[in-house]
Amino acid sequence: MKHSINKLEETPSQTAGPYVHIGLLPHQAGFDIFANNFSHEIAGPDTKGERITIEGMVFDGSGAPIRDMLLELWQANAEGRYRHPADRQQGKAIDPGFRGWGRTGTDFASGLYTFETIKPGSVVGRSGTKPMAPHVSLWLVSRGINIGLSTRMYFDDESEANAADPVLNLIEQPARRKTLLGHRGSRDGKTVYRFDIHLQGAHETVFFDV
């Protein structure tokens, strides 16, 4: 589809480049400029739900961890409701202590990324489909990525819900569905989901054209 029937064409994407942190995570770039900073702490002190950490690495096609990746996470609250006017699900309340969005960069030394959040509830699927299993949406940008990559992380302790999930079931090769599973573990009494993302190779993560 070369020519859109819409009135205007979307603005083209360009790579976020190596210095994305200046604009989006200035503390990681090495300076302090804004009074209020966005961060990887998605759950505040009053947020309802099970506290979890989501962490992992992003690997390039040579198997090396990418240490200048920026990730954003968007998710529903513990009841499975998005804090957005388009979410008109009945019987699920907004949590005033939770927006459900955060951003972080992989560590310049270790390559590890971390989000502190809560486990989301299940959200309705498209009309005619089953409810979606709990999941978070992720968006990745960096140097060398010409247009942001969209994926989802599901929870490996939700095997029943995952087996019925309308999005996971769309993926043609069942083995590839496993690339979207975060793996539950614990450390120092905290629940940690490990979610590694592979841009290429035998374990290439499923990325979505949303």
Next chain:
Amino acid sequence: MADEYGEFYQRNRDIHPPALTPTYKTSVLRSPRIPLWSLQNSLSEVTGPVFTPDELGPLDHDLIKNYAHTGDPVGERTIIHGQVLDEDARPQAGVLVEIWQANAGGRYRHVNDRYFAPIDPNFGGCGRTLTDAEGRYWFRTVKPGVYPFRNYINSWRPAHVHFSIFGSGFAQRLITQMYFEGDPMIRHDAIAQTIADPAAIDRLVAKLDLNASIPLDSVAYRFDIVLRGRRATMFENKLQGN
């Protein structure tokens, strides 16, 4: 008619750079090899974070003043402004626009930037704002310099400002770069040229806007931004719960 909260039009990937663009070398190891899995929108894609004016500071949009310690930063005093629209030309209000850039000498304030052009003590190099009711935004800054990058040994970036834009849904999320009208470096730039369509590259080039300039003070450039539009919500594609 478009729905305020409807699904997004399918992204026209022809006007975007592909993931794999070997002349921009870093893309080779960072581009997925398996085609993207096309996903019809659910609530997870049509919703997204909402930002409010109280989250931003009064100087966040003013790069001449937001890191000034001993005086104003060095460089050409520049206004960058424009309107955020969707594909149906509807103004997008309340959109968070974040920018970052090099200083007038082409140096970034970043721990990983080793270029020997000096840091400007009065320039942070980032700003952010929310669009107004008509989708308009406005930044004041200094024009960034060109800088070298290790693609080929003589690769230079044109003067550019990085833009990050949120729409009203997470599937509209966009990062891009804005260039300046008349810059001969654009046609030699490996990153701008990842976009195949010259007309699409030209839409990243801000146009000199003398009428928006402040006489005897700052010269203005205009850069309008288009985000994906939303489809009418028809019965067949209606989301559950609506």
